[in-house]
Amino acid sequence: MDEKTEGQLRVIRDVVAVLQTADISAWLFGGWGLDARIGRTTREHGDVEFWVERVHAERSKALLVEAGATALPTQPAEESCEYTWDDVSFSTAYFDRQSDGSFSQPLGRFSDWLFPPGSFGEEPVTLDGTPVLAMSVSGMLAMKEQFPSLRNGRPWRQKDITDMEILRGLAT
Known part of the structure; x- marks a missing residue:
């Protein structure tokens, strides 16, 4: 395992620990969310x-900054916050629960993004020996599938296409 991956795994453990002390749940998504669902590191990740x-x-x-992370003023505050912690980049994006059981990000550039019921469950998975929450397979697949058609979306990258194939395999 290279130094970058070790640093990212350390930040995952630290973020989870800091937020758990305040009874705040945080769900991995993107590449690390997929790896958490698979149960192992599959590739190098940018963040x-x-x-x-x-x-x-x-x-x-506030809790993450108090623990040592640096919040960066790079994202619209209603959508997300990017951070660095010991030279590792990470972010927290924000969602809202809807009355029908679905989830959305109703504020900001991606207000047309919708996530199915069950996207944010409370059953942890294990990543590198650490119990973590990860967005559900159906939630991550919905994110990927919708992205090109969103108002501010963009075309799939090859890694998105590969991730969707893996997610579809996990969903069966």
């Missing part, structure tokens, strides 16, 4: 991405 329920956005940011 670490978490979903946090919007009602915990400000408190989670």
Whole structure:
């Protein structure tokens, strides 16, 4: 395992630990979310991405900064926050629960993104020996499938196409 991957795994453990002490859940998504669902590291990742329920956005940011992360002013505050912690990049994006059991990001550039019921469950998976929450397979697949058709989306990259194939395999 290379130094970058070790640093990202350390940040995943640290973010989970900091937020758990305040009873705030954070769900991995993106490449690390997929790896968590698979149960092992499958490739090098550019960053670490978490979903946090919007009602915990400000408190989670304050706790992470207090613990040693640096919040960066790079994203619209209503959507997400990017950080660095010991030279490792990570972010928290914010979602809202809807009355029908689905989830959305109703504020900001991706307000047309919808996630199916069950996208944010409370059953942890294990990543590198650490119990973590990860967005559900159906939730991550919905994210990937919708992205090109979103108002501010863009075409799939090859890794997105590969991830969707893996997610579809996990869903069966």
